[in-house]
Amino acid sequence: MQLLSLLALGAVSLVSCTPLDNAAKVKAGLSLIKTSETDPGTWVTDEDKIKKYVSKNIKFIDVTNVTDSETLFRMSNVPAASEMSISRVTYPTTLSHTAEANPLIAKLNTTGPKSWLKTLTDYFNRYYKSTYGTQAGTWLLNQVKSISASNPAITVTTFTHSFNQPSIIVKIPGTTSNLVIVGAHYDSTGGSSTARGPGADDNGSGVVTQMEALRILADAKFKPKNTIEFHFYAGEEGGLLGSQAVFANYKSAGKTILAFVCQDMTGYSPSGKVSVYNDYVDSSLTSYVRRIVSQYTGIASTTDTCGYGCSDHASAYNNGFPASYVCDEVIRTSSPYIHSPNDAYNTIMWDAILRHSKFTVGFLVEASYL
Numbered sequence: 001m002q003l004l005s006l007l008a009l010g011a012v013s014l015v016s017c018t019p020l021d022n023a024a025k026v027k028a029g030l031s032l033i034k035t036s037e038t039d040p041g042t043w044v045t046d047e048d049k050i051k052k053y054v055s056k057n058i059k060f061i062d063v064t065n066v067t068d069s070e071t072l073f074r075m076s077n078v079p080a081a082s083e084m085s086i087s088r089v090t091y092p093t094t095l096s097h098t099a100e101a102n103p104l105i106a107k108l109n110t111t112g113p114k115s116w117l118k119t120l121t122d123y124f125n126r127y128y129k130s131t132y133g134t135q136a137g138t139w140l141l142n143q144v145k146s147i148s149a150s151n152p153a154i155t156v157t158t159f160t161h162s163f164n165q166p167s168i169i170v171k172i173p174g175t176t177s178n179l180v181i182v183g184a185h186y187d188s189t190g191g192s193s194t195a196r197g198p199g200a201d202d203n204g205s206g207v208v209t210q211m212e213a214l215r216i217l218a219d220a221k222f223k224p225k226n227t228i229e230f231h232f233y234a235g236e237e238g239g240l241l242g243s244q245a246v247f248a249n250y251k252s253a254g255k256t257i258l259a260f261v262c263q264d265m266t267g268y269s270p271s272g273k274v275s276v277y278n279d280y281v282d283s284s285l286t287s288y289v290r291r292i293v294s295q296y297t298g299i300a301s302t303t304d305t306c307g308y309g310c311s312d313h314a315s316a317y318n319n320g321f322p323a324s325y326v327c328d329e330v331i332r333t334s335s336p337y338i339h340s341p342n343d344a345y346n347t348i349m350w351d352a353i354l355r356h357s358k359f360t361v362g363f364l365v366e367a368s369y370l
């Protein structure tokens, strides 16, 4: 049925194998990855994913477990310009909740982020299939539970995967079930499955940025209209695995997402600016996010593109949700250390983390009223 509908759409040309061949490949530990819309797909080992792709900064999406025909269609076709805004929301052109957001933003600092990032980078790596990666997940789960404890309305759950490292979802319930989500992956790689991979900028920085924003909203017992979620994804470096599973689940459950912001790398910014990327995102949401960056960081955003499967915003995008991507720098001047043992704690610029924390709180307060 799935295959027939795909053929009918003429949507995909994934490598031609019978389902039996594919099952044998999966059983042998191989994964099917795509590096572009037109790439028919390549079967690779987990080790090759990291060594031949991630460590060489070749972006890819692991499509092994993708079964939704619309999602596969989006992964295999460049969208027309008219399809770049898919949101059902009209995002406001004026930001009208600064009086509520500014006092919360004034409480942000880098004390927690410094301590949390030290722990995250002290794990030998956070590779999604290593025991360290699982241990880091357990630590993060307990830490976000502890941060959330000041507001009993907040729930913290794990979203489990076929590998041991779970994704983690923190929910601040609103008066509507419509969702406003910020997401950051917490796995890391140093260039192979066994390499030291502190993953300070990529993406311990985004994780602690979200933890600091969560601390402020939890302590304030912030009561949103829309439901707010903080996502901490597993397995991004393995081909967006955690976020793909979460957004596929939300799609099949019929959830409504009003706005999603991915933050992958928030702690290395020679420019001192915030970069809002333009590809595989919703154009209307992206314009709204730029307004929020300007308002709450006091600095106009820069812009860039980062390609197919660049980070977890692609998972939201491919599942038909309005996505945006906010990063610490344009590609050319971004951290030269990522995906290596040198992505270390002492390369982090704490003013960048604080800037992204301000943006995150500003975004969540504003978008909670969408």
Ligand SMILES: [Zn+2]
Pocket: 185, 202, 203, 236, 264, 265, 311
């Ligand atoms: Zn990353």
